[in-house]
Amino acid sequence: MPAAHVGRDDKGEMVRWDEDEVDGHAAVLLSFDGDVEHEHRVAINFFRKILSIEDSPPIDQVIKAGLLPAFKRIIDDSEDNFMIHQALWCATNVAR
Numbered sequence: 001m002p003a004a005h006v007g008r009d010d011k012g013e014m015v016r017w018d019e020d021e022v023d024g025h026a027a028v029l030l031s032f033d034g035d036v037e038h039e040h041r042v043a044i045n046f047f048r049k050i051l052s053i054e055d056s057p058p059i060d061q062v063i064k065a066g067l068l069p070a071f072k073r074i075i076d077d078s079e080d081n082f083m084i085h086q087a088l089w090c091a092t093n094v095a096r
Contacts, residue, residue, distance in 0.1 A: 002019040002020050003019075004016055004018045005017055007053035007054070007055055009049045009050075010052035010054070011052075013049075015049050019061065021046065022058065022062070023065065025042070026062075026065035026066070026070075028040060028042075028043040029047070029067060029070040030065075030066065030067070032070060032073055032074055032078075033077075034077040034078065036080040036083055040074075041082065041083065044074070044083055044086040047086075047090050048086045048089050048090055051089075051093040051094065052089075052093065057093065059094050059096075067094075068091065068094065071090050071091045071094075074086075074087035075087050
């Protein structure tokens with residue numbers, strides 16, 4: 001069983017996650033083909049939350065999962081403003 005991680009996001013809310021969740025949500029975003037589905041919204045929101053943790057966000061895990069190209073694909077190919085905003089936010093936090 002993967003170790004659980006806990007932190008507070010940028011809104012002060014407690015966020016819990018583990019490597020299996022990162023892998024599962026990463027698989028959803030890596031399958032993004034331009035058509036936004038509910039699973040894509042859940043996955044991008046998950047990454048926004050965990051990347052907003054002020055103390056040790058899982059930036060290396062996100063990079064190793066190959067999500068930077070997925071964020072760029074969402075920014076380039078989506079017409080959904082929520083998805084674009086979240087992907088930009090995630091990419092910016094990875095770059096910090």
